[in-house]
Amino acid sequence: MSQVVDTSKVGEELIQEFNNNARKGMRMLMEQGVVQDTPNAIAEFLHTAPIKKRSVGEFLSSTSSENLKAFVEYLDFTNVEFVPAMRTFLDSLTLPGEARQIDRILEVYATWYYQCNQTLPTDYFADADVCYIMCFSLIMLNTDLSSPLIKRKITLEQFVVNCVGLNNGTDLDRVFLEHVYTSIQQHPFELKETAFGECKKRGYLQRKTSFLFWRKFWFMVTTDQRLYIFKNDIEGYNDNALGYIDLENVHIETSENSGKFVIE
Numbered sequence: 001m002s003q004v005v006d007t008s009k010v011g012e013e014l015i016q017e018f019n020n021n022a023r024k025g026m027r028m029l030m031e032q033g034v035v036q037d038t039p040n041a042i043a044e045f046l047h048t049a050p051i052k053k054r055s056v057g058e059f060l061s062s063t064s065s066e067n068l069k070a071f072v073e074y075l076d077f078t079n080v081e082f083v084p085a086m087r088t089f090l091d092s093l094t095l096p097g098e099a100r101q102i103d104r105i106l107e108v109y110a111t112w113y114y115q116c117n118q119t120l121p122t123d124y125f126a127d128a129d130v131c132y133i134m135c136f137s138l139i140m141l142n143t144d145l146s147s148p149l150i151k152r153k154i155t156l157e158q159f160v161v162n163c164v165g166l167n168n169g170t171d172l173d174r175v176f177l178e179h180v181y182t183s184i185q186q187h188p189f190e191l192k193e194t195a196f197g198e199c200k201k202r203g204y205l206q207r208k209t210s211f212l213f214w215r216k217f218w219f220m221v222t223t224d225q226r227l228y229i230f231k232n233d234i235e236g237y238n239d240n241a242l243g244y245i246d247l248e249n250v251h252i253e254t255s256e257n258s259g260k261f262v263i264e
Helices: 010-018 022-031 040-046 051-062 065-073 083-089 100-119 128-146 157-164 176-184 233-237
Strands: 196-209 214-222 225-232 243-246 250-254 261-263
Touching: 010 022, 010 051, 022 051, 040 051, 040 065, 051 065, 065 100, 083 100, 083 128, 083 176, 100 128, 128 176, 157 176
Parallel strands: none
Antiparallel strands: 196 214, 214 225, 225 243, 250 261
């Protein structure tokens, strides 16, 4: 068992308190002896406790530099490629909404990633500042390629041109940039936590309407076993649900007539 986090004392009420108000919840966790008031203990709790990633981002956006640094350095990115490392980091929290807060978190992450990979094959950047700029570029690329609100997507060539001279006056390796672009294009970063809970899967499915014909809708399955229905992916992006189906005790099978999945 950890010497800094007493998981046996983490009850549902404390978890709920943290999810509702991260700073207040952390104070209660310390007062009740669940988490020691040290950066390493706080980092371990944020990474291992069953808490919402959105609340983790909320806490980190206003906590001390020491706590933020300990949270980032809890993860080892040694010899890990740039995109997979960023994917792992973004899976550990939901970035806050304000640009200044995102900037603060990414700056610490970029510094740590650069330190982990100096002199290794994964060292693509002249210094930590270049890594930091590339982190922002990666998030912007992900938004451009994955958002249904953006119809004209940035091309590979446009992305490469945007990065010209980025590496302290020199160009980043083109093979590296191509890998970054195709990785995000094929497997974009997904926001797992939504207004309806944590997302397990999302995409288009066919649904039989009241007029008994099949129509395509955007669906999202959450970890609390609900299937949310949206008119299209744009409405899903904006959290405008038409309703949901409770999937508990639901049986799914293939229809012999239509070949589509039917929920009974």
